[in-house]
Amino acid sequence: MASLSGSVTACALGLLCALAPGPALTAPCGGNFNAWLEDFSKEAAAQGVSQGTLDAALDGLTPDPQVLALDRNQNHTFNKTFEQFSSTRVTPYAVQRGQSLMNKNAALLASIEAQYGVPGPILVAIWGLETAFGADTGKMASIRSLATLAQDCRRSEKFTDELMAALKIVDRGDLTPEEMRGAWAGEIGQTQFLPSSYLRFAVDFDGNGRRDLIRSTPDVLASTANYLKAYGWQRGQPWTEGTANYEVLREWNKSEVYSKTVAYFASRLSGG
Numbered sequence: 001m002a003s004l005s006g007s008v009t010a011c012a013l014g015l016l017c018a019l020a021p022g023p024a025l026t027a028p029c030g031g032n033f034n035a036w037l038e039d040f041s042k043e044a045a046a047q048g049v050s051q052g053t054l055d056a057a058l059d060g061l062t063p064d065p066q067v068l069a070l071d072r073n074q075n076h077t078f079n080k081t082f083e084q085f086s087s088t089r090v091t092p093y094a095v096q097r098g099q100s101l102m103n104k105n106a107a108l109l110a111s112i113e114a115q116y117g118v119p120g121p122i123l124v125a126i127w128g129l130e131t132a133f134g135a136d137t138g139k140m141a142s143i144r145s146l147a148t149l150a151q152d153c154r155r156s157e158k159f160t161d162e163l164m165a166a167l168k169i170v171d172r173g174d175l176t177p178e179e180m181r182g183a184w185a186g187e188i189g190q191t192q193f194l195p196s197s198y199l200r201f202a203v204d205f206d207g208n209g210r211r212d213l214i215r216s217t218p219d220v221l222a223s224t225a226n227y228l229k230a231y232g233w234q235r236g237q238p239w240t241e242g243t244a245n246y247e248v249l250r251e252w253n254k255s256e257v258y259s260k261t262v263a264y265f266a267s268r269l270s271g272g
Contacts, residue, residue, distance in 0.1 A: 030153045037058060040150070063152075066184070082261065086260070094265070095265075098124045101124055116225035119270075129261065139181050140181060142195070150162070150163045162186050165196040191220055197227065198213060201227040202226075204219060246259065
């Protein structure tokens with residue numbers, strides 16, 4: 001990806017918010033990939049994933065060595081100071097672009113704030129930091145990436161849960177396996193949800209019957225607001241350091257420098 005920011009890097013570094021624990025899974029990591037995949041498929045079926053989804057998502061799947069290489073050579077983006085990090089992301093162009101998108105989507109953002117209490121500047125700041133407002137969502141096959149990391153023993157339980165969530169997203173009809181592409185650690189969509197967060201917080205705000213965080217701006221922004229509301233966002237309250245809403249931004253991303261940059265970007269977008 002052109003920019004390692006937001007959840008893309010945070011997830012990879014283990015800095016993203018704690019996720020809801022999944023059920024205990026028993027497919028042993030390591031060893032032969034095909035044997036592991038067969039065991040995992042049985043567990044997925046036992047959890048109600050349809051055979052059609054299993055066939056579409058897992059048939060012919062192979063591990064991706066590039067994912068393992070990236071996992072072992074992670075970028076140290078968040079070792080930067082706030083000044084170093086924010087200066088390359090909250091640029092005059094980014095602020096101008098963000099304000100233009102706020103104007104373009106003013107009615108949508110007002111509707112989202114009315115329902116979830118999260119203001120437009122916060123949503124647009126996250127949108128911009130995560131994927132340059134949807135321009136850089138990642139192109140790696142999410143299910144292949146997740147299966148690679150799940151079968152590998154370094155963080156097998158975490159990514160096995162994420163792979164199971166990805167199959168359930170396919171099973172409920174939100175995305176096909178081919179559509180499910182994103183960052184190397186499995187993050188999906190314009191604000192980079194891990195599959196477990198996608199499963200929990202994605203909403204169909206455009207009313208087309210699918211929760212599409214890849215193509216639907218209404219779904220993307222409303223789902224991001226739903227996530228923040230679930231972690232305690234307080235309607236009409238400030239988001240600067242020391243406030244309750246700033247702590248909610250820490251639930252989006254545990255990195256202090258990232259949370260501070262979201263707050264700063266949002267303040268710039270709102271004219272502060």
